Amino acid sequence: MKRLLLLCLLPLVLTGCAGAPDAGDLLPILTAGVSMDADGGLELTTEAVRQEELEGTASSTYLTARGDSPDDLFAQADALTANSLYFSHARTFIIDESLARAGLRPLVGSLLDRGDVRLTLRLAVARDAEADDLVRAEAVAAQLPGEALGDLLDLRAEQGDLPDLPLSAAADALLAGADFSLPALTLTDDGRVLPDGQADFRLGRLAGFSGGDTHA
Amino acid sequence: MEILQFTTDLDENVARLKALFAQDKTFIVRRLRAPEGLRCAVFFFDGMIDNQAINQSIVRPLLRAGLKSASAEALAESVLQINECRVETDLHAMLTALLYGDTVVLTEGDSRPIVLNSKGFDVRAGDEPDNERVLRGPREGFTESFMTNLSMLRRRVNDPRLTFTFSRYAAHTHTAVCLCWIKGVTDPALVREMQKRLDALTLDGILDANYIAECIRDDGGSPFPTLGTTERPDVAVARMLEGRVAIVVDGTPVVLTAPCILQECFQANDDYYISVRQAALARVLRVAGFLLSITIPGLYIALLHFHQELLPTRLLLAIAAARTGMPLPPFWEIFLLLIVFEVLKEAGARTPGVMGSTMSIVGGLVLGQSAVSARFLSAPAVIIVAVAAVTALTVPKLQSAGMVLRFLLLAAGAAAGLYGLTLGLALTLGHLCTLRSAGTPYLLNLAPRVETHDEDVYTRAPWRRMRRRRFLARKEGGAS
Amino acid sequence: MPDRVFPRGRGALLFLILSADALLLPSGLWLDALAAGVLALLIGTGWFALARKYRFADGFALLDRLPHGAARLADGLILVLAALLAVRTAFDLAGFLHEMALPGLPVWLAGGVLLLCAGLLARHGLPALALWAVPSAWAAGGVIALSLLLSLPDWSLPRLTLSTLLAPAGLFRVQGTVFGHALFVLLFTGDDPDLPQTRAALTGVACAALALALSGLRAAAVLGTRCAAALPYPAYTAAGVFAIGDFLQRSEALFGAALSLCFLARAALLLAVCRACLNRLRTRRKQPVSAPPAV
Numbered sequence: 001m002k003r004l005l006l007l008c009l010l011p012l013v014l015t016g017c018a019g020a021p022d023a024g025d026l027l028p029i030l031t032a033g034v035s036m037d038a039d040g041g042l043e044l045t046t047e048a049v050r051q052e053e054l055e056g057t058a059s060s061t062y063l064t065a066r067g068d069s070p071d072d073l074f075a076q077a078d079a080l081t082a083n084s085l086y087f088s089h090a091r092t093f094i095i096d097e098s099l100a101r102a103g104l105r106p107l108v109g110s111l112l113d114r115g116d117v118r119l120t121l122r123l124a125v126a127r128d129a130e131a132d133d134l135v136r137a138e139a140v141a142a143q144l145p146g147e148a149l150g151d152l153l154d155l156r157a158e159q160g161d162l163p164d165l166p167l168s169a170a171a172d173a174l175l176a177g178a179d180f181s182l183p184a185l186t187l188t189d190d191g192r193v194l195p196d197g198q199a200d201f202r203l204g205r206l207a208g209f210s211g212g213d214t215h216a
Numbered sequence: 217m218e219i220l221q222f223t224t225d226l227d228e229n230v231a232r233l234k235a236l237f238a239q240d241k242t243f244i245v246r247r248l249r250a251p252e253g254l255r256c257a258v259f260f261f262d263g264m265i266d267n268q269a270i271n272q273s274i275v276r277p278l279l280r281a282g283l284k285s286a287s288a289e290a291l292a293e294s295v296l297q298i299n300e301c302r303v304e305t306d307l308h309a310m311l312t313a314l315l316y317g318d319t320v321v322l323t324e325g326d327s328r329p330i331v332l333n334s335k336g337f338d339v340r341a342g343d344e345p346d347n348e349r350v351l352r353g354p355r356e357g358f359t360e361s362f363m364t365n366l367s368m369l370r371r372r373v374n375d376p377r378l379t380f381t382f383s384r385y386a387a388h389t390h391t392a393v394c395l396c397w398i399k400g401v402t403d404p405a406l407v408r409e410m411q412k413r414l415d416a417l418t419l420d421g422i423l424d425a426n427y428i429a430e431c432i433r434d435d436g437g438s439p440f441p442t443l444g445t446t447e448r449p450d451v452a453v454a455r456m457l458e459g460r461v462a463i464v465v466d467g468t469p470v471v472l473t474a475p476c477i478l479q480e481c482f483q484a485n486d487d488y489y490i491s492v493r494q495a496a497l498a499r500v501l502r503v504a505g506f507l508l509s510i511t512i513p514g515l516y517i518a519l520l521h522f523h524q525e526l527l528p529t530r531l532l533l534a535i536a537a538a539r540t541g542m543p544l545p546p547f548w549e550i551f552l553l554l555i556v557f558e559v560l561k562e563a564g565a566r567t568p569g570v571m572g573s574t575m576s577i578v579g580g581l582v583l584g585q586s587a588v589s590a591r592f593l594s595a596p597a598v599i600i601v602a603v604a605a606v607t608a609l610t611v612p613k614l615q616s617a618g619m620v621l622r623f624l625l626l627a628a629g630a631a632a633g634l635y636g637l638t639l640g641l642a643l644t645l646g647h648l649c650t651l652r653s654a655g656t657p658y659l660l661n662l663a664p665r666v667e668t669h670d671e672d673v674y675t676r677a678p679w680r681r682m683r684r685r686r687f688l689a690r691k692e693g694g695a696s
Numbered sequence: 697m698p699d700r701v702f703p704r705g706r707g708a709l710l711f712l713i714l715s716a717d718a719l720l721l722p723s724g725l726w727l728d729a730l731a732a733g734v735l736a737l738l739i740g741t742g743w744f745a746l747a748r749k750y751r752f753a754d755g756f757a758l759l760d761r762l763p764h765g766a767a768r769l770a771d772g773l774i775l776v777l778a779a780l781l782a783v784r785t786a787f788d789l790a791g792f793l794h795e796m797a798l799p800g801l802p803v804w805l806a807g808g809v810l811l812l813c814a815g816l817l818a819r820h821g822l823p824a825l826a827l828w829a830v831p832s833a834w835a836a837g838g839v840i841a842l843s844l845l846l847s848l849p850d851w852s853l854p855r856l857t858l859s860t861l862l863a864p865a866g867l868f869r870v871q872g873t874v875f876g877h878a879l880f881v882l883l884f885t886g887d888d889p890d891l892p893q894t895r896a897a898l899t900g901v902a903c904a905a906l907a908l909a910l911s912g913l914r915a916a917a918v919l920g921t922r923c924a925a926a927l928p929y930p931a932y933t934a935a936g937v938f939a940i941g942d943f944l945q946r947s948e949a950l951f952g953a954a955l956s957l958c959f960l961a962r963a964a965l966l967l968a969v970c971r972a973c974l975n976r977l978r979t980r981r982k983q984p985v986s987a988p989p990a991v
Contacts, residue, residue, distance in 0.1 A: 051537035088525040172920025525946035
């Protein structure tokens with residue numbers, strides 16, 4: 001029996017562990033934002049977090065990639081660094097207004113195809129701001145910006161101030177052809193990210209914004 | 217050994233015995249000639265006998281007997297003043313007794329030797345065993361003296377049903393072995409089975425109970441113990457009261473008990489001498505500690521390689537930072553550290569007491585601290601192995617099993633993450649389900665659970681509700 | 697190893713082998729799973745009643761009442777079917793592991809290793825396997841129950857749609873592909889006056905039906921019916937939705953590990969059936985026709 005067990009373990013160890021990425025090979029992403037330019041090209045900005053030393057603190061770096069389609073975009077983003085982009089810890093995905101008006105289906109489809117994207121990822125729409133600016137905005141408290149934004153959206157969703165629609169619910173609504181709303185985010189004059197009403201979707205495309213303190 | 221034969225001629229008998237132990241300067245022959253004419257010879261080994269007993273109970277009475285001649289029985293019954301005295305017709309048994317510290321007396325005109333109990337070799341005091349200490353309770357431990365050990369059992373079981381069956385095994389050492397059980401409590405089939413296994417021994421020398429244990433235990437390849445061991449008489453008696461047999465071996469303080477089931481590996485002597493709540497908590501901690509010790513290295517590797525999503529973000533970042541620049545992959549780091557831990561443990565066991573603490577400091581602090589500072593090993597790996605090492609000490613009876621499982625589950629976790637770990641644990645459980653100890657299922661009372669016998673399984677019931685019963689003798693069909 | 701199968705062991709084995717399909721069952725069939733479970737309970741009750749009336753110890757004893765040739769043919773067919781299903785079970789799990797958890801592990805290797813491990817569990821026969829099943833069922837069932845409980849706050853009933861209602865096609869599909877595996881346990885189950893088995897066996901089936909139904913329902917309630925239908929393993933994905941602070945989140949792998957135990961149990965049971973059939977065929981060849989072969 002011992003020989004059999006060793007026979008099982010050896011090839012498994014050789015194949016399973018050999019190709020598996022180490023924690024140090026991953027680049028955790030906290031927030032990402034995608035925008036579309038006039039030509040239909042897409043730009044992805046991601047907030048990646050790293051901690052250089054055990055005694056140090058985590059800090060954010062921003063990576064930008066361009067692509068023609070969501071799948072191409074993510075492929076280009078993965079090719080930016082030697083480390084793999086790791087979306088499993090991502091809290092928020094910001095979509096800019098132009099892309100939202102063009103339709104969410106391709107982007108949501110790409111997100112669902114990625115194995116590391118969680119279905120609890122919160123989608124939000126940039127209102128009167130660029131997605132890239134929202135991703136790069138500083139946090140008010142001494143916190144990672146992505147963490148701060150994720151916590152804020154969670155809290156407001158719990159309180160009922162914002163639509164509570166993670167990626168799974170948005171995908172479900174898209175597949176059903178139903179209307180749905182996503183949180184809208186804006187950038188204040190002092191560079192803070194604030195929830196500002198909601199973005200209303202019809203047949204998978206942004207129809208308009210409603211509510212919000214800054215637009216009251 | 218040549219067959220020794222005695223005649224009625226005392227001189228010839230003395231010459232034969234002297235020839236047998238010709239080179240042995242510890243073999244002493246004391247010839248006696250009483251004034252009335254009685255001629256005898258006293259034989260013993262210096263250093264193994266009680267000199268005072270020989271002088272006062274054997275030599276003096278023989279010299280003052282006032283006899284011209286006497287048979288062996290007459291001397292044994294009327295002259296010799298010692299508590300244990302017999303005429304021995306089996307010369308092999310006579311030689312064994314002589315070699316074990318008894319005295320032999322031969323008299324002129326009788327070829328039969330008299331064997332007298334005059335053992336006086338030094339034995340260690342029955343101190344509390346180092347590896348079975350208790351906070352509260354008896355502090356006595358078995359010693360290397362066979363009879364002393366048996367007397368410790370007898371003192372605790374004041375019941376004529378306590379039965380000892382003596383045998384000698386091993387061609388060169390003729391080691392005395394005693395099978396102990398309690399009539400009416402122990403299943404006779406168990407006794408027969410253990411006797412059969414002992415009678416099948418073919419060793420030529422037995423110096424410790426483990427020689428016997430490895431020959432008679434079930435499933436020798438399993439890392440789990442299928443024979444119990446103890447150096448404490450209270451534990452041995454407690455196990456006998458539950459229906460087990462105890463095997464006492466001469467020359468070693470370790471007593472074997474059978475059968476051994478998994479639940480007893482998590483029981484400690486303390487459990488029965490401290491309060492119920494304390495005992496319950498301790499037992500739960502032991503189980504949790506053992507499980508943690510075998511799974512945590514594999515779990516760490518599984519999380520690091522395959523399930524990073526399970527780690528909180530900050531922890532993931534900290535571990536990634538700690539691992540930056542490390543020369544070894546996490547699996548080999550943990551593997552190496554586990555090896556180092558085993559080496560340190562072995563070194564600690566071999567080190568003389570005065571150097572032991574020094575070695576601990578060198579091993580633990582200097583090596584660990586320096587390795588992390590030099591970026592040779594990562595701090596999380598050192599922590600993981602330290603936790604595994606410390607928690608392993610909560611269940612000393614499963615040290616061997618823990619060591620094997622730790623490595624196997626590490627490999628399983630490295631191969632297939634949590635799924636590999638699950639598979640490894642499932643196979644371990646499968647192995648336990650097939651183990652037996654002297655015919656008793658190894659998972660008795662655990663799987664399936666027997667409600668009427670679980671007063672001492674997961675936690676100990678208070679003594680007023682716990683009757684010691686022969687749960688080892690239950691029928692398997694009694695479980696639901 | 698024990699010589700007899702304890703009732704709890706049989707119930708645990710039934711729970712494990714039936715719950716495995718929580719991983720593969722489409723979320724829309726949750727109601728069908730419940731209905732199929734009820735049907736399986738009725739069939740099981742009928743089986744035990746027949747066993748008591750006609751006094752047969754297990755399904756194999758029933759096969760022994762057939763003419764010699766027919767019994768051999770039945771043993772052979774069961775052997776082949778069980779072997780094929782065991783391979784399918786192992787490779788179903790291997791496929792899931794390759795797709796969702798361990799992309800670096802080749803499917804053929806994972807499937808082969810799983811079959812080997814199932815064979816190791818099965819080699820000592822059903823009594824040992826049933827003994828193993830008891831703590832395994834507690835572990836797997838505990839994880840499944842805990843996962844369902846902790847995800848309750850994330851359930852959103854409006855996300856359920858009418859398409860999750862009961863459909864006959866779904867019912868028979870579930871009955872055949874899921875609860876059909878219970879028939880293999882019936883080969884070892886019958887009338888045992890010393891160890892009444894009915895209650896434990898039916899409890900195992902009932903718990904499995906609940907686990908299947910609730911896993912499917914949870915996937916639909918948490919992810920939405922259409923989103924769950926679009927995913928390859930909705931029950932598994934839905935298990936990763938809940939979060940307890942920053943400590944326990946994204947934990948679908950734990951749910952998956954519990955279900956992999958169920959797959960292992962199923963493959964082991966099927967290999968135990970193969971072993972039993974093989975022994976019976978060998979014994980039949982050696983013994984006279986009139987003597988019933990031992991299992």
